[in-house]
Amino acid sequence: MEALLDYVVRIGSGNDQTLDAGSAVLFNFIFEWLHQHLDKEAEITCWLQNNLGIVEKSDPSHKDAIECMVRIANEMEGNEELQGMLNSALLNPTLEHYILVVNGTFSDVTLSWGSVVALFYVACRFVVKAAEINSVDLVRSIINWTMPFIRKTCILTWIREQGGWGAIRSYFGTPTWQTVGVFLAGVLTVGLVLYKM
Numbered sequence: 001m002e003a004l005l006d007y008v009v010r011i012g013s014g015n016d017q018t019l020d021a022g023s024a025v026l027f028n029f030i031f032e033w034l035h036q037h038l039d040k041e042a043e044i045t046c047w048l049q050n051n052l053g054i055v056e057k058s059d060p061s062h063k064d065a066i067e068c069m070v071r072i073a074n075e076m077e078g079n080e081e082l083q084g085m086l087n088s089a090l091l092n093p094t095l096e097h098y099i100l101v102v103n104g105t106f107s108d109v110t111l112s113w114g115s116v117v118a119l120f121y122v123a124c125r126f127v128v129k130a131a132e133i134n135s136v137d138l139v140r141s142i143i144n145w146t147m148p149f150i151r152k153t154c155i156l157t158w159i160r161e162q163g164g165w166g167a168i169r170s171y172f173g174t175p176t177w178q179t180v181g182v183f184l185a186g187v188l189t190v191g192l193v194l195y196k197m
Contacts, residue, residue: 030124065165072117093129111158113171
């Protein structure tokens with residue numbers, strides 16, 4: 001079976017270095033977050049490692065960016081409303097629900113590193129749900145949709161304007177409650193939509 005990293009590299013391959021780096025950052029963020037939060041011996045962890053492959057983070061600026069992203073995502077772990085929505089039985093690991101959550105979350109958000117990490121974090125949590133039902137294709141779909149979403153929205157331009165992925169270190173000067181508050185407004189909207197479905 002093709003390792004997911006090879007797939008991610010293929011979908012990111014092109015003339016856009018920021019987008020290509022984003023594909024690697026997304027994959028490594030997912031891997032690093034799962035590595036920190038799931039029991040290394042758990043069945044889901046083994047499944048993900050076998051299907052995602054193991055990646056060396058050779059670019060130091062990407063390694064720093066990924067570590068910063070994981071720190072921001074860890075802050076999101078403590079948000080009960082967000083966790084309630086992501087753990088909801090109403091939220092299925094389908095591409096339709098993923099798109100609904102992401103579009104709802106970014107509908108009126110002011111871009112920040114917190115909101116970019118929120119996108120990656122939601123992708124990561126959906127990857128876990130997809131792994132629970134043993135769907136490599138759904139994992140690929142989630143990643144395959146995330147990168148074009150970044151490209152087609154103003155997110156990619158915003159990341160370039162910040163100086164690239166390594167600029168995420170600047171996030172730690174922004175009060176977390178402001179970023180999480182803006183993100184939660186979108187999450188609550190999505191939660192209401194899912195509840196009414």
